[in-house]
Amino acid sequence: MLDGSLALVSAVECGAEGIPFARDAGVPLWVGIVFGVVAGSVLLVRRQWPTAVVLVAIAITPAQMGFLMGIVGLYTLAACEVPRRVIAALAGMSLLGTMIVTFVRVRQDMSRGDLTLGDWFVPFAAIATSLGLTAPPVLLGLYVGARRRLMESLRERADSLERELQLLAERAEERAEWARGEERTRIAREMHDVVAHRVSLMVVHAAALQAVARRDPEKAVRNAALVGDMGRQALTELREMLGVLRAGEDVGRRVASVSLAEAAVAAASRVAGGDGAVEGPCLSELDELVGQSAAAGMVVDLSVQGEVRSYAAEIEQTAYRVVQEALTNVHKHAAGAKTYVRLAHRVSEIAMQVENEPPPEAGSASAARLPSGGNGLVGMRERVVSLGGVFVSGPTDAGGFRVSAVIPAV
Structure with missing residues (x-):
C-alpha cells in the first residue's frame, strides 16, 4: 500500500x-x-x-x-x-x-x-537545491539500512543463543543421567560391601554355632551373641543407607524445577557425606574389622608400617572397604586360610595388601555355602581407580590369593 x-x-x-x-x-x-x-x-x-x-x-x-x-x-x-x-x-x-x-x-x-x-545567487541556488534533494535521503537511507542490518544481526545472535541454550539443556540432561548412573553404581558398591561382609560373617558364625551347639554350649552362646550383634549392625547400616536414599529423593523433588543435574548432584552429595549423610568407615576401625574376622575363626595377621596419620574421608573409606571386601572373599572362597593384612603409610600414598594362604582342606569353602556374585573385585577396582590409584588382584604362586591397592594421599 x-x-x-x-x-x-x-x-x-x-x-x-x-x-x-x-x-x-x-x-x-x-x-x-x-x-x-x-x-x-x-x-x-x-x-x-x-x-x-x-x-x-x-x-x-x-x-x-x-x-x-x-x-x-x-x-x-x-x-x-x-x-x-x-x-x-x-x-x-x-x-x-x-x-x-x-x-x-x-x-x-x-x-x-x-x-x-x-x-552570486545562481551558484548558491544550484548548490543548495542539489544538496537539499540528494544528501538528506541518502544519509537517512544509510542510517535505516545500518539499523536494519544491526537488528538482523541481533536477531541472529538471539537465535544462536537460543540454540546454544537448548544444546546446554540437552547436555545438562545427559550429565544428570550420567550422575544418576554413577550414583546408582556407587550406592550398589556400598550396599554390596555392607551386606556381603556382615552377612558372610553371620553365616560363618551360624555354621560354627551349628557345629558346637551340643558339645560346647558356652561357645555356642558366644557365637549366637556375635551373630546377633552383626545382624543388628547390618540392619543399622542398611537402614541408614535407605534413609539417605529417601533423603536424596526428597532433595531431587525439591530442586526438580531448577535442574535435573543439580538434583542428582544434591542427592549424591548427601549420600557421599553432605547434610545429614551417613559417615563411612575409617582406618581407625580396621582393628575392629580384623577382630570380627578373627572371632569368626580366621587367623588374621595385621601389620601397619609407616607413621599413622589421617587422610581424606573418601581415601579412608576406600582403603577400609578394600580390606573388608578382601576378608569377605577369604571367608567365601578360602575358609580357614591364614590371612595377612598389611597397611603401609607412605609419603604421598597409602598402600594395602590382603593375602591369604591356600585353604587347609578342599571343600571347606562350600561348608558355609556362601554365594558369590562376582562383583567384589570389580567394586574394589572401581573405588581405587576413581581416586587415581592402582588395584591389582590375582592368585599367588603358593595357591592363595592376593589383593593389592595403592591410593594417592595428596
Whole structure:
C-alpha cells in the first residue's frame, strides 16, 4: 500500500510537470502528461530495482520532473544491500544533474528578469537545491539500512543463543543421567560391601554355632551373641543407607524445577557425606574389622608400617572397604586360610595388601555355602581407580590369593 501510494503521488506529480515540459518541447500536452505518468509510476518497483528507479529519476531531471521519485529512490537505494560505490556514483550523478538543471533554470529566470538578485545567487541556488534533494535521503537511507542490518544481526545472535541454550539443556540432561548412573553404581558398591561382609560373617558364625551347639554350649552362646550383634549392625547400616536414599529423593523433588543435574548432584552429595549423610568407615576401625574376622575363626595377621596419620574421608573409606571386601572373599572362597593384612603409610600414598594362604582342606569353602556374585573385585577396582590409584588382584604362586591397592594421599 505504501509503495502504491507513493507511485500514485509520483505519477500525478510527473503528469502535472509534463504539461510545461510539453509546452517547452513543442509536443502535444497529452504526450507530456502520459510521459510524466509513465515515468512517475516507475516508483512502484523501488524495492525490487532501486537502481533503475534512480536512473529514471536522473534521466528525467532535465525535464524538471520526478523530484519525489528522486528523493524516494535515493533513500531506497541507500537503505538496500547495495555496494557503497554504486550508491556514491548514483548519488553523485543525481547531485550533478540537479545542480546543472537548477543552475540553468535560475540563470534563465534572471535573464528574463523574473529574479533581480545578484550573480552570486545562481551558484548558491544550484548548490543548495542539489544538496537539499540528494544528501538528506541518502544519509537517512544509510542510517535505516545500518539499523536494519544491526537488528538482523541481533536477531541472529538471539537465535544462536537460543540454540546454544537448548544444546546446554540437552547436555545438562545427559550429565544428570550420567550422575544418576554413577550414583546408582556407587550406592550398589556400598550396599554390596555392607551386606556381603556382615552377612558372610553371620553365616560363618551360624555354621560354627551349628557345629558346637551340643558339645560346647558356652561357645555356642558366644557365637549366637556375635551373630546377633552383626545382624543388628547390618540392619543399622542398611537402614541408614535407605534413609539417605529417601533423603536424596526428597532433595531431587525439591530442586526438580531448577535442574535435573543439580538434583542428582544434591542427592549424591548427601549420600557421599553432605547434610545429614551417613559417615563411612575409617582406618581407625580396621582393628575392629580384623577382630570380627578373627572371632569368626580366621587367623588374621595385621601389620601397619609407616607413621599413622589421617587422610581424606573418601581415601579412608576406600582403603577400609578394600580390606573388608578382601576378608569377605577369604571367608567365601578360602575358609580357614591364614590371612595377612598389611597397611603401609607412605609419603604421598597409602598402600594395602590382603593375602591369604591356600585353604587347609578342599571343600571347606562350600561348608558355609556362601554365594558369590562376582562383583567384589570389580567394586574394589572401581573405588581405587576413581581416586587415581592402582588395584591389582590375582592368585599367588603358593595357591592363595592376593589383593593389592595403592591410593594417592595428596
